[in-house]
Amino acid sequence: MMEKQINIDVDQVLASSIRRKLVQNSPVSAGCCIFRVPNTLRKHNEQLFEPTFISIGPYHRDIQKFQFTEKIKLWYLDCLIARAPTPETSLECFIKSIRANVKSCLECYGEEVLKLTNDEFVEIMVIDGCFIIEFFRRNANIVPKSMDDPLFKMLWVRKVLVTDFLLLENQLPWFVLECLFNLTETSHDEERRPLSQLAYNYFHRNAFKTEMIEVNQRLQNKHLLDLLRNIILRGSEDPQEKGFLPIPCVTELLQAGVDFAVGEKTSLMKITFENGILTIPPLVILDNAESFFRNLIAYEQCDRSLNDGVTAYAAFLDNLVNSSEDLEYLRQKGIIICYLSTEDVSAFFNRLYNDAHLTRYPYRKISERIVTHYQSRWPRWRAKLCRDYFNSPWAIISLIGAIIILVLTFLQTLYAMF
Known part of the structure; x- marks a missing residue:
C-alpha cells in the first residue's frame, strides 16, 4: 500500500512538471511572414x-x-x-x-x-x-x-x-x-x-x-x-485546385511538333500554349538566381496563405529542362538568358524545387493541352515531315522532283493501259 502511494506521488510530481511546460499558444503566430527556413x-x-x-x-x-x-x-x-x-x-x-x-x-x-x-x-x-x-x-x-x-x-x-x-x-x-x-x-x-x-x-x-x-x-x-x-507573379494564371501534371522535356516536345516562342518581358510567369506554340517569357539567370528562387520557394512552403506560383514555375521549367540540349535550345530562342555555364544552369533547374510540396498548380490546364498535343499523331508526323523533307532548300527541291517523277510515272502507266 505504501509503495502504491509513493508511485502516485511520483506520478503527480511528474504531471505537475509536464503541466508547467505546456504551451497554450502556437509557437508561430497567424501573422508570421518572416520564417526560419526548414x-x-x-x-x-x-x-x-x-x-x-x-x-x-x-x-x-x-x-x-x-x-x-x-x-x-x-x-x-x-x-x-x-x-x-x-x-x-x-x-x-x-x-x-x-x-x-x-x-x-x-x-x-x-x-x-x-x-x-x-x-x-x-x-x-x-x-x-x-x-x-x-x-x-x-x-x-x-x-x-x-x-x-x-x-x-x-x-x-x-x-x-x-x-x-x-x-x-x-x-x-x-x-x-x-x-x-x-x-x-x-x-x-x-x-x-x-x-x-x-x-x-x-x-x-x-x-x-x-x-x-x-x-x-x-x-x-x-x-x-x-x-x-x-x-x-503579375499576369500569371490563377492557381488551380488540381495538382501537378508532368510534361515532356523540350527535346521530346520538338519531336512532337511543339514550337517555342518568347513571351512578354514584363510578365515573367505568364506562360501560354496556343496552336502548338509554347510561349514563355524570357528568364535571365544571374549568379544569385538560385538563392533568389530557393528563398521564394521556401517562403511559399512556409506561408500557406500564399499560392504555389513560384514553386509551380520552378516545377514547370524543371520538366522542360532535362539536359543541356534542352537548355541550349531555349537559350537560342532567347527564352533563357544565361550568365552561367550551360551545365550549371541545367543542374540549377533540375534541383530547384527538391522537397517542395506542390498543391495548387496554375499551369495545370496548359500542361493538359501540351500532353494532349504530344500524344496526338498528326503533329508528330507533320514535325517529322518538316524535319526530314523541308529542312533545307535542296531537300525541298529533291522532294518536288520525286513527286514530279512519281506523277509522270503514274501518267505513263495510265497512258499505256489505255
Whole structure:
C-alpha cells in the first residue's frame, strides 16, 4: 500500500512538471511572414539561406561577424538624422513610432525573437529600417552618394548585397519600412516616388535585369521578398485546385511538333500554349538566381496563405529542362538568358524545387493541352515531315522532283493501259 502511494506521488510530481511546460499558444503566430527556413529545404545548400555580408532583422544578429556592415548602418542612420529632411526626423520619433507597433512586428517573426527585450528589438527595427530606406534613396540619387561609401564604391558588394536583401530570414516587416519612410519623406518632386517603386528600381537591375514596370501601389506587401514575389507573379494564371501534371522535356516536345516562342518581358510567369506554340517569357539567370528562387520557394512552403506560383514555375521549367540540349535550345530562342555555364544552369533547374510540396498548380490546364498535343499523331508526323523533307532548300527541291517523277510515272502507266 505504501509503495502504491509513493508511485502516485511520483506520478503527480511528474504531471505537475509536464503541466508547467505546456504551451497554450502556437509557437508561430497567424501573422508570421518572416520564417526560419526548414531543414528539409535548407539541407540542399544552407549557404543559400544565410547572409554573408549584412544581417537584416533579428535572426542573424551577430555583431562580430557583421561588424563592418553594422558600422555602415549606424553611419547611414547618422547621415539621415543630420540631413533632417522632416521635423519628425529624429531617433525619438523613430523609436516612438516603432514601439507603438512592436506587438505586430514581433508577430511577423518566429518564437525565438521573444528572447530579445523590447528595447533590443525596437533598436534592430529602427537601425535596419533606416539603413534600407537610406540605401534605396542613395541608389535612386535622391540622396547624393558619398565618394567613400563602400556599398557603391566597391563593385563586389553589389552581388552579395542584393542576395542578402532577398533572403527569407533577412527581412523586416513592410509596415516598419513604410513607417520610417513616411517619417523621412520630403515634399521635393524628385522624391515623390513610393517605397515599393524605389525598391523595385534597385532590384530590377540587380536581380531580374527585366524591363522597367510601374509597381502596383495597391499590392499588400509583407516584406521586400514578398514585394518581389508579387511583382514577378503579375499576369500569371490563377492557381488551380488540381495538382501537378508532368510534361515532356523540350527535346521530346520538338519531336512532337511543339514550337517555342518568347513571351512578354514584363510578365515573367505568364506562360501560354496556343496552336502548338509554347510561349514563355524570357528568364535571365544571374549568379544569385538560385538563392533568389530557393528563398521564394521556401517562403511559399512556409506561408500557406500564399499560392504555389513560384514553386509551380520552378516545377514547370524543371520538366522542360532535362539536359543541356534542352537548355541550349531555349537559350537560342532567347527564352533563357544565361550568365552561367550551360551545365550549371541545367543542374540549377533540375534541383530547384527538391522537397517542395506542390498543391495548387496554375499551369495545370496548359500542361493538359501540351500532353494532349504530344500524344496526338498528326503533329508528330507533320514535325517529322518538316524535319526530314523541308529542312533545307535542296531537300525541298529533291522532294518536288520525286513527286514530279512519281506523277509522270503514274501518267505513263495510265497512258499505256489505255
